[in-house]
Amino acid sequence: MNLTNNEKKVLYGIVKFPNYNDKMLSEKIFLKQSTISAIRKRLKEEGYYKIISVPMLQNLGAEMLVLIHTNFNPVIPLEKRIEITEKSIEAYEEIVFSMGEEDKGFSISFSRNYTDIGKINDIRAKTFGKLGLLDREYPKEVIFPFEISRIYRFFTFAPLLSNLFGIDDKIRDENLFKIKKANLGRKEVDIFCKFVENPEASLKEIAEKAGITRHTAGRMKRKFFGDMLKLVVIPDFSKLNLKILSFCHLIFDPKHAPADDEIKKIIDAPTIFFAARNFEYVSISMHRNYESYKFHKMQALQKIRENGWEAEKYIIRTFSIDKAKIIKDINFLPITKKLLRG
Numbered sequence: 093m094n095l096t097n098n099e100k101k102v103l104y105g106i107v108k109f110p111n112y113n114d115k116m117l118s119e120k121i122f123l124k125q126s127t128i129s130a131i132r133k134r135l136k137e138e139g140y141y142k143i144i145s146v147p148m149l150q151n152l153g154a155e156m157l158v159l160i161h162t163n164f165n166p167v168i169p170l171e172k173r174i175e176i177t178e179k180s181i182e183a184y185e186e187i188v189f190s191m192g193e194e195d196k197g198f199s200i201s202f203s204r205n206y207t208d209i210g211k212i213n214d215i216r217a218k219t220f221g222k223l224g225l226l227d228r229e230y231p232k233e234v235i236f237p238f239e240i241s242r243i244y245r246f247f248t249f250a251p252l253l254s255n256l257f258g259i260d261d262k263i264r265d266e267n268l269f270k271i272k273k274a275n276l277g278r279k280e281v282d283i284f285c286k287f288v289e290n291p292e293a294s295l296k297e298i299a300e301k302a303g304i305t306r307h308t309a310g311r312m313k314r315k316f317f318g319d320m321l322k323l324v325v326i327p328d329f330s331k332l333n334l335k336i337l338s339f340c341h342l343i344f345d346p347k348h349a350p351a352d353d354e355i356k357k358i359i360d361a362p363t364i365f366f367a368a369r370n371f372e373y374v375s376i377s378m379h380r381n382y383e384s385y386k387f388h389k390m391q392a393l394q395k396i397r398e399n400g401w402e403a404e405k406y407i408i409r410t411f412s413i414d415k416a417k418i419i420k421d422i423n424f425l426p427i428t429k430k431l432l433r434g
Contacts, residue, residue, distance in 0.1 A: 098123060100257040102131040103140060103327065108250035108261075110143060110323035141327045145291040146246065147284075147424050148320050150238040151274045153431040154202045157243060157367060158186075158209050159374050160216070161198035161339060161409060162231035165224055170194045173225060174419055180219050182419055184212050185426035190419040191337075196409050197419070198339050202427050206235070232407070234341055234374050236367045242267040244356060245366040247324050247422070252378060255361035256332060265356050265366075272319045281432045283312045287321060289425050326422070329378065329413050336379040337413060338388065342406035343372045350401050357399065358392050378413075385410065 095103065105112070105121040105128075114132065118125040135141060164173065170192060182190060186209060190199035203209040213233060220226045236243065244265040245251075251263045276284055283302045290298060299309040317323075344350065350357075355368045358375070362384065365376035375392075379385040389408065396403055 098127060099131050099135065100253075101259065102128055103135055104250065104253045104257055104259055104261075106132065106135070106141060107253055107325040107327060110325045111317070138331075139328055140331055141325050143291045144247075144324050144326060144422055145288045145424065146322050146324050147288055147428050148269065148274075148322065149202045149424075149427065149431060150269045150271050151319055152276075152428070153204050154427070155205055155237060155239075156203055156209070157236040157238070157241070157269070158201045158203060159198060159234045159236075159341075159367070160201070160213065160231050161196070161234075161341060161407070162220075162226065163196050163229055163409075164192070164194070164220075165226060166195040168223070168225050170417060174417065176219065176223060176225070177216075177419070181212065181216050185430045186212060187420055188424055188427060189422045191411065191416055192419055193411050193416045196411070198409065199420070204431060209233075209235075232341070234367075234372065236369055236374075238269055238271055241269075241367060241369040242353070242355075243269045243367045244359060245363055247326055248364055249325065249327055251361045252364060253327065253332075256380070263361075265359055268322075274320050276320075276432060280312065280315075283309070284316055284320070284432070285425065285429060287313065287316055288428050291323060333380055334378045335381055335413050336385045337411040337416065338375075338377045338379065338385055339409045339411070340375045340377075340389075340392070340406065341372070341408075342374075343404050345402040345404040346371050348400060348402040350399065354399065357395050360388060360391055362388050 101121050101123060105117045109117060109120060112120065114125045114128045117128050173192070186201040186203045187199050188202060191197065201209060213231065216231055220231065244267065246268050253259070254261045254263070283304065286298050286302045290301065293301070295306050295309045295313065299306045302309065349371050355373060358373070359366050362377040362379055363375050364378055365374070367374050377388055379388060
């Protein structure tokens, strides 16, 4: 990574303030608007980041966020496993992201109820078991019903970049998936899906794709963004020299567990995902090397001990960014259509 200090500031600004134009970003990071425009264009052309639209599915009919993680039989090559699962499992709309290595993997899903996700899990277990893919264990599911859970980070990269670039900034973690039910008319559903599918499109382009006026597209954008839709910027991992992804699932002893938002004390800069309910959490973090990962792990365990909490069970799976494969890249459009169109 050979970014200048100004390029680091702009990339960080784009990630932290994905809705900001160059003028607004200029006021936040104290660089000239023209400088920001030139750097943004260069970073985009060189693939340093991509923008995705994240629909607030908890307000559109989804009841839960679900993570599945498991170990696999390392005798079965990863490419063969991907070939087997792409059509039978990954094709389900509920799965929005999955990645794996030779001997392990995890996925992130959204579902309107447990029946929908349970069907996928049954097919997954049956397929894995029949083909000898499992390594002595059933796939583990972690369910976070939105009504009783808090998702403090969801592909949140600003704290990580702040740490990597040496940028001093305060991060305030709040529940990102607050419930505020939304109702959309049939035509609004079509327009909403266009915004989900085309996160970087201009209002003119959205209007043309949806067959509406630019004025209507602007009005719909103002209605959608906030409680129904958010933009998220994802940097290129390889360009940031990130080498390790850590997936941690921890279950607390109910007699010695954190109360409500106290669990936020565990969250640190490398954490890009953090979901919690009363007695468990799942975190995903990214690191440049093993030493960084080990420090992150020890910090979390130390905070647990310092606060008098006790871990009843925890599983940590580490993935090599160079060796792991993105089996299903982030895609919210299928589940959005399923929830809104039935």
